[in-house]
Amino acid sequence: MMKKVENPLDELRKKILTEINLLKEIRSISKSIKNADSTNRKKLEAHLKSLELFLKKTRNEIVFLTEGLIANSQLPASSKLMPNIQKPISTMQQISQYPNNPEPEKESAGSSLREIDEDEEEDEEGYKKESLSIEKESLKRMAKKKEEKVQKKIKKPSKYIKNASKIFSDSARKLIEKGYFKSLDKDLIKSNLEFVLGSYVALIFYTTILAAIVGIFITIFFLFFNISAQLPIITFTKESMSARFLKVFWILFIIPIGTFVSMYFYPSLEKRAIEMKINQELPFATIHMAAISGSMIDLTKIFRIIIDTGEYPTISKEFTKLLNQINVYGYDIVGGLRNMASNNPSRKLADLFNSLAIAISSGGDLPDFFSKRASSLLFEHRLEKEKQAKAAETFMDIYISVVIAAPMILMLMMMMLKIGGLGISLSTSAITITMILGVTMINIFFLTFLHLKQPVE
Numbered sequence: 308m309m310k311k312v313e314n315p316l317d318e319l320r321k322k323i324l325t326e327i328n329l330l331k332e333i334r335s336i337s338k339s340i341k342n343a344d345s346t347n348r349k350k351l352e353a354h355l356k357s358l359e360l361f362l363k364k365t366r367n368e369i370v371f372l373t374e375g376l377i378a379n380s381q382l383p384a385s386s387k388l389m390p391n392i393q394k395p396i397s398t399m400q401q402i403s404q405y406p407n408n409p410e411p412e413k414e415s416a417g418s419s420l421r422e423i424d425e426d427e428e429e430d431e432e433g434y435k436k437e438s439l440s441i442e443k444e445s446l447k448r449m450a451k452k453k454e455e456k457v458q459k460k461i462k463k464p465s466k467y468i469k470n471a472s473k474i475f476s477d478s479a480r481k482l483i484e485k486g487y488f489k490s491l492d493k494d495l496i497k498s499n500l501e502f503v504l505g506s507y508v509a510l511i512f513y514t515t516i517l518a519a520i521v522g523i524f525i526t527i528f529f530l531f532f533n534i535s536a537q538l539p540i541i542t543f544t545k546e547s548m549s550a551r552f553l554k555v556f557w558i559l560f561i562i563p564i565g566t567f568v569s570m571y572f573y574p575s576l577e578k579r580a581i582e583m584k585i586n587q588e589l590p591f592a593t594i595h596m597a598a599i600s601g602s603m604i605d606l607t608k609i610f611r612i613i614i615d616t617g618e619y620p621t622i623s624k625e626f627t628k629l630l631n632q633i634n635v636y637g638y639d640i641v642g643g644l645r646n647m648a649s650n651n652p653s654r655k656l657a658d659l660f661n662s663l664a665i666a667i668s669s670g671g672d673l674p675d676f677f678s679k680r681a682s683s684l685l686f687e688h689r690l691e692k693e694k695q696a697k698a699a700e701t702f703m704d705i706y707i708s709v710v711i712a713a714p715m716i717l718m719l720m721m722m723m724l725k726i727g728g729l730g731i732s733l734s735t736s737a738i739t740i741t742m743i744l745g746v747t748m749i750n751i752f753f754l755t756f757l758h759l760k761q762p763v764e
Contacts, residue, residue: 319372322365329362471513472506479508494574497652498581499624507574515567522562529555578652584621585653586691590684592619593659597677606640606663606673607633625651629660641667655684702757710749718742 340351483504492504530551533542544551592613599609610626613619632643641664648660666676721738
């Protein structure tokens with residue numbers, strides 16, 4: 308049953324505010340349902356249904372209060388409507404004199420309101436029970452997610468890395484203390500590789516030694532065997548040991564040196580790959596931050612929202628490191644931005660961090676700053692796309708000429724030279740195998756080059 312209120316106007320105002328808040332909550336949950344999984348979707352739909360029932364109850368209360376205010380309002384005395392009345396009369400007397408407001412209708416209205424109130428009380432009880440169950444399920448899911456996150460963070464090094472650290476950790480530490488590998492240290496930080504400098508240097512030495520051992524076995528193999536394009540592919544060598552050694556001794560050095568150089572420059576290559584990914588995500592992330600900053604929330608919360616969206620995986624790692632600078636290491640927001648700018652693989656993101664630090668220090672308008680920076684980054688992104696489209700056309704022409712036309716012409720020339728007896732001693736099958744291997748190697752090289760040049764989506 309509806310209780311009699313002392314001030315119906317204030318109560319009506321409260322009910323209207325409650326209705327507005329319920330509509331906002333329903334709208335928010337409706338958006339969340341689209342991105343929720345099957346388990347969460349069922350819970351959200353149940354919660355949405357209970358909110359709709361509560362909204363229905365609130366609207367019925369608003370209607371009841373509005374009717375009460377209309378019924379209790381003063382009706383003006385008019386000679387045209389009531390010519391026999393010379394003095395003001397009470398409101399209840401006015402209502403009783405009008406044929407449109409008979410007493411039996413009041414009783415029917417009261418009975419209908421009682422029925423509505425009983426239904427509303429049942430809906431409210433159902434709403435409370437449903438809310439309690441949803442809160443319990445939410446707490447359980449949050450606890451499970453926390454346990455999963457803690458388990459994911461626990462990572463143990465592999466046995467290979469442990470052996471490398473045991474054998475070469477002291478040698479690596481001595482070289483680092485002497486001032487070597489400074490550029491490698493910066494590349495490791497910017498490439499987000501989960502290595503400290505000493506462990507990675509020890510890993511380089513360990514892998515180089517193993518590569519040298521592999522090189523020794525390969526050199527011994529080629530001292531006694533030949534590999535040819537004709538069958539049988541592997542044959543015993545007929546040259547003297549000294550002559551053969553002079554031909555294959557370079558394998559002893561090229562394999563370990565190549566391994567050392569590739570591992571030394573691998574963090575630099577990884578840093579460039581991350582830079583490309585950041586530059587691809589940055590314009591859209593900046594647009595997102597410009598939209599969020601219009602609500603005038605704290606800057607660290609803007610970074611947290613970008614991380615939680617999951618739409619910018621590479622930039623999210625950089626923002627996570629920034630929040631760690633602030634929350635774990637105790638830097639203020641300006642100090643954290645400047646540290647991240649100096650240790651960031653992307654020049655564009657570093658410029659954004661530096662400019663943002665200056666804007667915060669000078670008291671600039673953050674929504675305007677993000678909006679202008681998003682416009683400039685989006686313009687640069689469009690220029691990059693146009694350059695990539697033109698480069699793709701050039702690569703297509705090169706591929707057609709080098710991989711398709713050139714091998715066919717070369718194979719025809721070799722066959723003509725063989726038929727004319729002009730010094731080509733290879734058989735037809737050997738020429739065919741040679742051309743197939745050549746085309747395969749060119750394709751592998753070309754595809755690798757395109758993969759390195761291809762923008763990250």
